Amino acid sequence: MHAFNLQPKTLSLAERLADLAVDALIDEADLSPKPALVDRRGNGAHTDLHLGLMHASALSLWPAFKAMADAAIEFGEIGMPLREAVGRIGREGEQAMLDTTGGVNTHRGAIWALGLLVTAAALDPESTAASSVSIRAARLALLDDRYAPRPLSHGAQVAQRYGARGAREEAQLGFPAVLQRALPQLKCSRAAGHGEQNARLDALLAIMTNLADTCVLYRAGEQGLHTMQLGAQAVLDAGGSASLAGRRRLHELDQQLIALNASPGGAADLLAACLFIDRIESGDGLIQGVF
Ligand SMILES: CC(C)(COP(=O)(O)OP(=O)(O)OC[C@H]1O[C@@H](n2cnc3c(N)ncnc32)[C@H](O[C@H]2O[C@H](COP(=O)(O)OP(=O)(O)OP(=O)(O)O)[C@@H](O)[C@H]2O)[C@@H]1O)[C@@H](O)C(=O)NCCC(=O)NCCS
Numbered sequence: 001m002h003a004f005n006l007q008p009k010t011l012s013l014a015e016r017l018a019d020l021a022v023d024a025l026i027d028e029a030d031l032s033p034k035p036a037l038v039d040r041r042g043n044g045a046h047t048d049l050h051l052g053l054m055h056a057s058a059l060s061l062w063p064a065f066k067a068m069a070d071a072a073i074e075f076g077e078i079g080m081p082l083r084e085a086v087g088r089i090g091r092e093g094e095q096a097m098l099d100t101t102g103g104v105n106t107h108r109g110a111i112w113a114l115g116l117l118v119t120a121a122a123l124d125p126e127s128t129a130a131s132s133v134s135i136r137a138a139r140l141a142l143l144d145d146r147y148a149p150r151p152l153s154h155g156a157q158v159a160q161r162y163g164a165r166g167a168r169e170e171a172q173l174g175f176p177a178v179l180q181r182a183l184p185q186l187k188c189s190r191a192a193g194h195g196e197q198n199a200r201l202d203a204l205l206a207i208m209t210n211l212a213d214t215c216v217l218y219r220a221g222e223q224g225l226h227t228m229q230l231g232a233q234a235v236l237d238a239g240g241s242a243s244l245a246g247r248r249r250l251h252e253l254d255q256q257l258i259a260l261n262a263s264p265g266g267a268a269d270l271l272a273a274c275l276f277i278d279r280i281e282s283g284d285g286l287i288q289g290v291f
C-alpha cells in the first residue's frame with residue numbers, strides 16, 4: 001500500500017493556465033525588495049496589506065482564472081458572449097478576493113490583466129508568442145461589457161483629475177508596459193547574468209519608469225508619479241538592482257515612495273502579467289499539461 005499517489009496528474013489546459021496565473025501572482029508578491037510594495041520584508045506603503053494576505057488573495061483567484069479559460073474554450077472566439085462571460089467571472093473573482101481579504105483590494109488590477117491574458121491564451125494555446133496573446137487580450141478589452149457596473153473607482157477619479165486611463169487603456173493597447181518595457185528588460189538582465197530575482201526587479205522598474213499608475217496618482221498625485229518614474233529610471237541607469245549603486249538607488253526610491261504613501265500597485269500587477277506571459281511564451285507545459 002502506498003501512502004501517496006505518485007502518478008503524474010494530467011491537468012486540463014484551463015487548470016494549467018490558472019496555475020500559471022496564480023504562480024505569477026505569488027512570485028510577484030514574494031519578489032523583494034520592491035519599492036513601497038508588499039514583499040518578504042514588509043508592507044511597504046500599505047497599512048491594510050501583508051504578504052500572507054497577498055498569497056491568500058492569489059489562491060482565491062484560481063477558480064476564476066480556470067473559469068475564464070474554460071469560457072474561452074467553450075466560446076472559441078473573441079466576441080460579446082465571451083467578453084460578457086469573462087466580465088461576470090471577473091466580478092465573481094473580485095468578490096472571492098474581497099471575501100478572502102476581509103474587503104481589502106489586493107488584486108483588482110491583476111484580475112483584469114491576468115484574466116484577459118488567461119482568456120487570450122486559452123483561445124489559441126498553440127499561439128503563445130507575447131505579441132499574439134496580448135493582441136487577443138486587447139481585442140477582448142476593447143469590447144464594452146454592458147453588464148459592467150460603473151463605480152466611481154479610484155481609477156475613475158484619477159481619470160477625471162489627471163486624464164490617466166489606467167488599467168483599461170493599458171489592456172486595450174495590448175499591454176505596452178509589459179511588451180515594450182518589462183519583457184525586454186527581463187530578458188536583457190537575464191542575459192547579462194544578473195540572476196532571476198534581480199532580472200524581475202529590473203522588469204518591475206522598467207514598468208515604473210513610464211506607467212501612469214492610477215494607484216500612485218490616487219495616493220500621491222503627480223508628485224508621487226514623477227518620483228516613481230524618475231526614481232525607477234535612476235536605478236536602471238545606475239546598473240539595475242544587481243549592482244551596488246543600483247541597490248542604493250532602489251533603497252532611496254523605497255524610502256521616498258513610502259514617505260509619499262505612493263504604492264505602485266498597478267506596476268506590480270503588470271509585473272505579474274509579464275511573468276505569466278514569459279512562462280507561456282517559453283512553452284512551460286501549456287500544451288502537454290502533464291506534471
Ligand atoms: C477596468 C478595471 C481594471 C477597472 O478599472 P478602474 O481604473 O476603473 O478601477 P480601479 O478600481 O482603480 O482598479 C484598477 C486597478 O488596476 C491597477 N492599475 C493601476 N494603474 C494601472 C495601469 N496604468 N495599468 C495597469 N493596471 C493599473 C491597480 O491595481 C493595483 O492597485 C490596487 C490597489 O488600488 P486601490 O484600490 O486604489 O487601493 P489603495 O490605494 O491601497 O486603496 P486604499 O486602501 O487607500 O483605499 C491593487 O488591487 C492592485 O491590483 C488599480 O487599482 C476592471 O477592474 C473592471 O472593469 N473590472 C470589471 C470585471 C471585468 O470586466 N473583468 C473582465 C476581465 S477579467
Ligand SMILES: Nc1ncnc2[nH]cnc12
Nearest residue numbers: 029037038106265268269
Ligand atoms: N506586492 C504588492 N503590494 C501592494 N499592492 C499590490 N498589488 C499587487 N501586488 C501588490
